Amino acid sequence: MKKWLRTQDPQPSTSTQLQAHINTFVDEYNHRRPHRSLQHQATPATAYHARPKASPGTSRQTDIHYRVLHDIVDKDGKLSLRMNGRLHHIGIGAEHRRTPVLKLVDGHHVRIIDAATGELLRELTIDPTRNYQPLGRPPGPKPGQHRRPDPESGSGLSGTS
Incomplete structure (x- = not known):
């Protein structure tokens, strides 16, 4: 000008x-x-x-929000994601701790991708009523891992074989 x-x-x-x-x-x-x-x-x-314009009578509930976010899985195997003003925690698994990832967010649908390899680590739909999103697999050891008796405690179980 x-x-x-x-x-x-x-x-x-x-x-x-x-x-x-x-x-x-x-x-x-x-x-x-x-x-x-x-x-x-x-x-x-x-x-x-x-472009569509917002107005006082316009509902924002049908808006779809696409985002690509860079993050690193924390030491406990979890990520966090802020959605609609609330922080949600997503379990990825301890085997992925400290892994650089991309979070692809499409409304409530989320894909977690390993930033280095492109491998899909987790896909989920965020439950807006829960702060902590479950890991998506049954609790306990991974399939193929077996617990063995803990010789020190007598009856307890510990470790994997």
């Missing part, structure tokens, strides 16, 4: 003349000049008016 104003002849000498030049520039820039960065070289006004 400054460059454009410098090229105007005659140069404005009052604030009223300056405002008239600014109004001319804004009209040209927003309503007439096509922009290379916009699809079909549309004008900013065309792009603005094509």
Whole structure:
């Protein structure tokens, strides 16, 4: 705008003349000049008016919120995700602790992907009524791992074989 104003002849000498030049520039820039960065070289006004607008009576419940978030699984094998003002904790598994991940969020549907390998680590739908989202597998050892008796306690179970 400054460059454009410098090229105007005659140069404005009052604030009223300056405002008239600014109004001319804004009209040209927003309503007439096509922009290379916009699809079909549309004008900013065309792009603005094509988008849906919020209004007092508009419900936001149907909005879908897409996000790609970078994170690192914590030392306990969990991630956190803020959704609708609430913090939700997602169990990934201790075997993935300290793993850099991408969280792909599509509304309440979440995919957790290993950032280095692209492997899908977890897919879930967030239960908005729960702060802690369950791991998605039964509690206890992983399938194929067996508990053996703890020789020190006599009757307790400990370790894996």
